[in-house]
Amino acid sequence: MEGSGTGFRKELVSKLLHLHFKNDKTKVSGDVLQLTAELLRIFTMEAPVHRVWQAQAEDAVQVGVEQLEKVLPQLLLDF
Amino acid sequence: MAEEEAEEQQRFSYQQRLRAAVHYTVAALCQEVASDKGMPFSKQSVAAVSEVTFRQCENFAKDLEMFARHARRSTINTEDVKLLARRSNSLLKYITEKSEEIAQFNTEQKAKKKKKLEEGNKTLEAAEVVESES
Numbered sequence: 075m076e077g078s079g080t081g082f083r084k085e086l087v088s089k090l091l092h093l094h095f096k097n098d099k100t101k102v103s104g105d106v107l108q109l110t111a112e113l114l115r116i117f118t119m120e121a122p123v124h125r126v127w128q129a130q131a132e133d134a135v136q137v138g139v140e141q142l143e144k145v146l147p148q149l150l151l152d153f
Numbered sequence: 154m155a156e157e158e159a160e161e162q163q164r165f166s167y168q169q170r171l172r173a174a175v176h177y178t179v180a181a182l183c184q185e186v187a188s189d190k191g192m193p194f195s196k197q198s199v200a201a202v203s204e205v206t207f208r209q210c211e212n213f214a215k216d217l218e219m220f221a222r223h224a225r226r227s228t229i230n231t232e233d234v235k236l237l238a239r240r241s242n243s244l245l246k247y248i249t250e251k252s253e254e255i256a257q258f259n260t261e262q263k264a265k266k267k268k269k270l271e272e273g274n275k276t277l278e279a280a281e282v283v284e285s286e287s
Contacts, residue, residue, distance in 0.1 A: 080182055082178050086171070086175070090214065091214045092214075093171065093214070094210065094214035095214060096215075097222075097227075101229070102217075103228060104259070105231050105255050105256060105259060106217075106229050109255060112248070113213070113248060115182065116247070118206050121205070122182070122183050122186040123186055123190075126186065136192070136193050136195055137194045137195065139197050139198045142202065146205065153209065153238075
């Protein structure tokens with residue numbers, strides 16, 4: 075089911091969502107949790123992948139915060 | 154006053170625990186990318202990504218709640234999540250496919266459970282018949 079095995083757990087996603095809901099009556103179905111976990115996984119994976127490209131373009135040895143600063147605006151506009 | 158402070162403290166520590174959980178997952182995902190591309194990530198940058206993810210979660214949660222409320226529902230469904238991924242075409246396509254996959258998987262799982270339950274009932278009935286015969 076899950077591509078690589080690592081990803082956000084359903085329980086964590088549920089707690090994160092409920093932390094920010096203003097209305098306590100808001101409910102979430104199981105499918106939604108799975109789908110949101112996948113969305114979050116893509117979001118987190120996207121940042122490192124972009125940063126590796128950026129670091130390679132700069133001939134850097136290690137990926138640091140500077141690369142994140144450069145790719146973050148693009149990333150946030152896409153989500 | 155002291156009670157309020159204690160409550161605030163509790164809320165903060167709960168948030169910190171969630172943050173730690175997010176950090177753990179993000180670190181695992183970063184490690185995966187790092188070993189795949191052969192490029193290490195600095196610790197600060199992993200922490201920065203996990204912080205961004207945590208804050209992004211807040212946006213996701215608020216948006217999902219609003220979408221559901223706009224549709225006069227109190228339960229968030231997969232349509233709302235699809236709406237969340239609307240900004241990028243390829244992401245929307247991927248999420249739609251994934252949603253169908255998950256729905257199909259779950260219906261199959263349900264059918265299997267039902268079948269198992271029915272089979273269990275049958276064997277139970279058979280056992281009862283044998284018992285009553287003897």
